[in-house]
Amino acid sequence: xxxxxxxxxxxGDKAILRGIDLVVPTGEVHAxxxxxxxxxxxxxxxxxxxxxxxxxxxxxxxxxxxxxxxEPEERxxxxxxxxxxxxxxxxxxxxxxxxxxxxxAQKRARGEPELDAPSFLKLARAxxxxxxMPDDMLKxxxxxxxxxxxxxxxxxxxxxxxxxxxxILDETDSGLDxxxxxxxxxxxxxxxxxxxxxxxxxHYQRLLDYIVPDRVHVLSAGRIIRSGGPxxxxxxxxxxxxxxxxxxx
Amino acid sequence: MSAALKSxxxxxxxxxxxQRFEGLRARLPxxxxxxxxxxHLLRIAGLPGAREEAWRYTxxxxxxxxxxxxxLTPVADCAxxxxxxxxxxxxRLVFVDGRFRDDLSDAPALAAVRVGGPAYGKxxxxxxEKLVALNTMLSEDGAExxxxxxxxxxxxxxxxxxxxxxxxxxxxxxRHIIALGKDAKLTLVDVAVGEGVYLHNPVTSVQVAEGAAxxxxxxxxxxxxxxxxxxLYADIAARGSxxxxxxxxxxxxxxxxxxxxxxxxxxxxxxxxxQMLGSNQHGDFTTVIxxxxxxxxxxxxxxxxxxxxxxxxxxxxxxxxxxxxxTDGYQMNQALLLSPDAEMDSKPQxxxxxxxxxxxxxxxxxxxxxxxxxxxxxxxxxxxxARVMLVRAFxxxxxxxxxxxxxxxxxxxxxxxxxxKQAP
Numbered sequence: 059x060x061x062x063x064x065x066x067x068x069x070g071d072k073a074i075l076r077g078i079d080l081v082v083p084t085g086e087v088h089a090x091x092x093x094x095x096x097x098x099x100x101x102x103x104x105x106x107x108x109x110x111x112x113x114x115x116x117x118x119x120x121x122x123x124x125x126x127x128x129e130p131e132e133r134x135x136x137x138x139x140x141x142x143x144x145x146x147x148x149x150x151x152x153x154x155x156x157x158x159x160x161x162x163a164q165k166r167a168r169g170e171p172e173l174d175a176p177s178f179l180k181l182a183r184a185x186x187x188x189x190x191m192p193d194d195m196l197k198x199x200x201x202x203x204x205x206x207x208x209x210x211x212x213x214x215x216x217x218x219x220x221x222x223x224x225x226i227l228d229e230t231d232s233g234l235d236x237x238x239x240x241x242x243x244x245x246x247x248x249x250x251x252x253x254x255x256x257x258x259x260x261h262y263q264r265l266l267d268y269i270v271p272d273r274v275h276v277l278s279a280g281r282i283i284r285s286g287g288p289x290x291x292x293x294x295x296x297x298x299x300x301x302x303x304x305x306x307x
Numbered sequence: 308m309s310a311a312l313k314s315x316x317x318x319x320x321x322x323x324x325x326q327r328f329e330g331l332r333a334r335l336p337x338x339x340x341x342x343x344x345x346x347h348l349l350r351i352a353g354l355p356g357a358r359e360e361a362w363r364y365t366x367x368x369x370x371x372x373x374x375x376x377x378x379l380t381p382v383a384d385c386a387x388x389x390x391x392x393x394x395x396x397x398x399r400l401v402f403v404d405g406r407f408r409d410d411l412s413d414a415p416a417l418a419a420v421r422v423g424g425p426a427y428g429k430x431x432x433x434x435x436e437k438l439v440a441l442n443t444m445l446s447e448d449g450a451e452x453x454x455x456x457x458x459x460x461x462x463x464x465x466x467x468x469x470x471x472x473x474x475x476x477x478x479x480x481x482r483h484i485i486a487l488g489k490d491a492k493l494t495l496v497d498v499a500v501g502e503g504v505y506l507h508n509p510v511t512s513v514q515v516a517e518g519a520a521x522x523x524x525x526x527x528x529x530x531x532x533x534x535x536x537x538x539l540y541a542d543i544a545a546r547g548s549x550x551x552x553x554x555x556x557x558x559x560x561x562x563x564x565x566x567x568x569x570x571x572x573x574x575x576x577x578x579x580x581x582q583m584l585g586s587n588q589h590g591d592f593t594t595v596i597x598x599x600x601x602x603x604x605x606x607x608x609x610x611x612x613x614x615x616x617x618x619x620x621x622x623x624x625x626x627x628x629x630x631x632x633x634t635d636g637y638q639m640n641q642a643l644l645l646s647p648d649a650e651m652d653s654k655p656q657x658x659x660x661x662x663x664x665x666x667x668x669x670x671x672x673x674x675x676x677x678x679x680x681x682x683x684x685x686x687x688x689x690x691x692x693a694r695v696m697l698v699r700a701f702x703x704x705x706x707x708x709x710x711x712x713x714x715x716x717x718x719x720x721x722x723x724x725x726x727x728k729q730a731p
Contacts, residue, residue, distance in 0.1 A: 106685050109677065134687035146682035150700030159696065160686035167687065216686065 059084040060105075060224055064279075065116035067104045074100040076280035077116065082224070085252040088293060089266055090259045092277035093299045098259045099143060099276070102228040105257075107133050108141040114220045120224065134160075137165035137223030141213040144192050148200035156200045156252070157182060164220060166268035185218040189245050201222035214245035225249070225256045231265035234254055243268030278303050315473075316371040321353045321441075323374065324478075329379065329442050335447060336424035341395035345443035355437045364620040364652040365562055365591040370534055374663075378404035378443075378470075385411060387686055391500040391528070393717035397462035404470055405479025406448050418493065419453045419462040425482035428512035430540035436564070438536050442480040442510040449482035452495070456488035460710070462496060469501025469533055478506035485511065485523035487519035487547075496714055497525040499535070500557070506534040513539065513546035517571060522550045524714045528721060529557035531588065538564045542645050545571025545600070552709055554718050555582040555590050556725055561724070562591035562620075564670045569596070569603035569631075576605045579607070581705045583725045584617035584649075591620035598631035598661075610705045611642040612698055613649035614729045624656040627664050634659075636666035643701050645694075645729065652715045695726045 065078040074097045082088050092098050104111050105118060107130035107142045118125045125133055148156065162172040173181070182196055189211050201209050208231055215223050227246065231239055246256065246269050258269055266274070266288065274290040278299070283306035284290065294302065328346055335342060354370070355362040381580040384402055389411065392399075393684045400420065401411035407422040414420065425446035433440035454460040467481065487493055499507065515521050529535050535558040553563055561712065567576045582590045596605045611619040621640045655668045675697050683693035702722065709715040 108681050108685075129690065130681060130684040131687050131689050131693075134685055140685050142682070144683075146678050148679055148682070148697075148700060150703030151696060156683075156686075156696075159692070160683070160688055163689060163692065164687035167689075220686065 060118070060120055060257070062118045063116055065104070066114040066274060067100060067111050069100070069111055074280055075104065078280070078282060080209045080282060081273065082255050082257055084255055086272040087250065087256040087258060087269060088221055088273045088275060089271040090257060090275050090277050091261070091263075091291060091294055091305070094261070096277045097280040098277055102140055102226045102257070102259055105226060106130060107136060116301055131163070132167070134220075135164045137243070139217050139220055139222030141217060141225060141227045143228040143230075143232060145201050145209040145213050147202045149202050150197075151200050153198055153200050154179070154182065157216060157219055160216070161219055182219060188248065189215055189218070192239055193217055207235065207238035208236055210238065210242055211245075214242050217249065218245060221288070223253060223255065225254070227256060229259055229261060229294045231260055231262065231298040239265065240268060263291045266291045275304055278306065317354045317356055317367060320371045321349055322620070324441060324445065325350060327377065331445070335429075335445075341427060342444050345440045347694070348433055348440040349437065349444060352437050352440070354441070361593070362652070365560070365589065366621070367560070369560055370506065372475045373504055375476050378406060378477045378479055379472060380445075382400070385468055385470070388470065388500055388502065389466075389512040392498050393713070393720070394464050395464055395496060395713045395717065396463065397464050397496070399464045399466050400450050401466040401468065402448065402450075403483055404477055404483040405467070405507070407450070415452075415460060415463050417454070417458055418463060419455070421451040422448060425449045426484040427482060428484045428514075430512040430514070430542055431510055431538070432540070436538055438508055439510050439538050440483060441701045442508050442538070445478070446480045446482040446510070449484070450515040451484045451486070452493075453486045454488060454491040455630060456492050457490045458488070460491040462494040464496045464498060467497075467499040467501075467507065467531060469499070469503070469505040469507055471503025471530070475503040476506070479509065480508045481512070483509065483511040484514070485521065486514045487516055487521055489516045490518040491516065492520045494524065494711055497523065497710075499526070500528050500529070501530040503530055504532045506536070507528065509537045511537070511539045513541035514550060515541065515543045515549050518543045518546045519544070520548045520550070522711065524709065524711060525553040526718060526721065527553065527555045527557055527561065527563065529561070531557060531559060531586070533558050535561040537562070539566070541565070541567040541576065543567065543569050543571070543574040544574045544575055548575040549569065550575070550577040551579065552577070552705070553580040553592065554721065555580065555584070555592065555719060558588065558590065559695055560589045562593060564593045566595045567597070569598050569600055569605065572600045572602045574600065574603045576603075578605070578607045579705050580609045581702050581706070581722075582609075582611040582619055583722065584613050584619055585725070585729055586609070586615040586617065588617045589620075590617070591622070593620070593622040595624045595626065596636070598625070598627040598634045598636065601630060601632045601634070603631065603634055605637070608705045609640045609642070610702050611651060612645065612701065613642065613651060614645040616646070616648045618649070619651045620657070621652075622654045624658070625666060625668075626663050627657075627659040627666065629660040631661045632663045634661060634664040634666065636664070636676065638668035638669040640668075641701070642672045643698065644672065645698070
């Protein structure tokens with residue numbers, strides 16, 4: 059599904075990713091952990107096409123297609139989804155309009171029939187119920203006046219409606235209390251299946267108690283320095299990043 | 308030297324208008340003494356020049372490129388221009404090149420309408436506003452719309468068509484009065500469209516009596532080659548409200564100037580606007596709100612979207628008299644620049660002489676937010692559609708409060724059309 063080879067990227071003159079190799083097969087959930095400044099968020103932004111990053115070397119393919127050459131909207135229509143660490147507020151854009159515009163834009167790009175307003179509302183309400191979100195969040199402006207937890211839930215709602223093949227969750231656990239964390243994790247887990255992959259980026263092991271990954275990778279100074287099973291996350295939790303970083307050096 | 312040249316060109320234009328007046332003087336309807344007085348003012352003061360504080364950002368010099376003639380009568384076919392006016396299912400008063408056209412108009416059932424000559428009223432200040440002096444001197448026609456005490460007159464549409472006479476630029480100076488009696492209600496929709504080069508210089512006086520409510524929705528979608536210089540005076544008595552929204556899309560050079568006076572306690576004025584200007588358009592929205600009585604509220608949300616080399620101006624003055632305690636004034640002016648060559652000038656001005664007031668104002672000028680754009684694109688919305696969504700979102704705060712659904716829909720359609728035209 060996702061194949062990254064020798065990926066190097068920088069912001070301005072500053073090299074952030076220094077040769078990432080990573081394969082996320084279809085149906086698997088991988089976690090990327092690492093200390094602050096290791097390049098976790100940069101990896102998610104480079105994969106989703108955020109302007110401002112320069113790819114210096116390497117490739118990233120999604121279902122065999124070169125991701126790095128595509129516009130962000132093309133990547134999205136192909137089935138890539140980024141849950142933002144800091145979801146963006148859109149004053150003046152209603153949440154329902156936003157979600158339906160996004161869904162139909164993707165459907166149009168894929169040559170699928172678009173959803174009319176009633177069918178969309180039915181879908182959105184069902185997904186919101188599953189995420190314990192009140193109906194009025196559809197009427198509100200996107201993320202405006204939302205609490206931290208509501209914003210993250212809104213990201214998961216978008217994922218549930220857009221049904222991506224690969225979701226990148228960028229520190230979706232940050233700022234969540236334990237109840238919200240469970241709701242968000244349930245939302246991600248409900249998408250899991252043979253056709254859904256995820257890259258879960260997190261600083262803390264806590265989220266991985268609820269979204270149990272198939273593989274865990276440790277990112278440090280722009281490189282993956284260790285990969286392993288879910289037990290690697292527990293080891294990190296117990297010993298901290300310093301021990302693994304020192305060992306790899 | 309150049310300033311002197313500018314003013315001399317403008318003064319030559321003023322001279323041309325004065326000469327035209329001499330020729331028409333005997334034929335114009337109404338009180339000739341009023342016109343002579345206005346001509347006298349214009350002769351002394353001329354047209355407003357860039358050295359005047361109130362005209363610092365809007366230079367009328369492009370006016371001097373044309374010779375403006377009086378309209379010809381009758382202008383035959385208006386069907387095409389009329390088709391640009393949204394059908395709001397309400398009675399229409401149609402003016403073509405500033406002249407009332409009975410054959411294209413309907414009589415409103417619940418308001419008295421008088422046409423056929425200019426209704427000057429008492430609110431206008433030709434000695435202060437030079438364009439009002441010009442209007443007073445040359446005005447031929449206008450509507451006087453009166454709503455009796457306690458009557459809800461529904462919606463009336465005031466239409467202005469500016470026609471193209473194959474290179475013969477015309478100037479017209481309609482003069483309107485809108486008067487609402489005690490506790491009366493009216494929604495007045497002003498729609499102005501046109502083609503070719505012309506000067507449209509309307510003056511409107513609005514009187515809102517105690518407890519009355521006027522909703523004034525204006526769609527200025529005039530010819531992109533036209534000069535549109537409008538002046539409106541409103542006087543709002545106790546508990547009255549003047550709720551206006553102006554959508555400005557047209558005109559090569561336009562200025563909408565509003566003087567609103569809150570003259571009785573608990574009166575309300577909303578002077579909201581959205582200006583959307585492209586290519587070389589210049590659009591100026593200038594307001595003066597005078598709080599002369601206690602407990603009054605004024606609200607202004609003015610949004611400007613500029614593309615190409617367009618230039619936008621907002622001047623907003625709030626005057627709070629000593630007697631106007633408990634004044635609640637709010638003014639927000641925001642501009643979105645879609646092009647690096649566009650320019651916005653914004654001048655908020657507060658003059659407060661009362662000590663117990665709440666007045667706030669803010670002004671921002673910015674571009675489309677890169678984070679918001681990426682967020683939408685990351686969800687699959689193509690870049691151009693995402694930009695359109697964000698411009699509409701920017702305007703939403705100003706458009707959303709419009710309660711008249713049909714007018715709101717017409718405005719949204721006009722905005723969408725504008726956005727389509729900007730797409731690369």
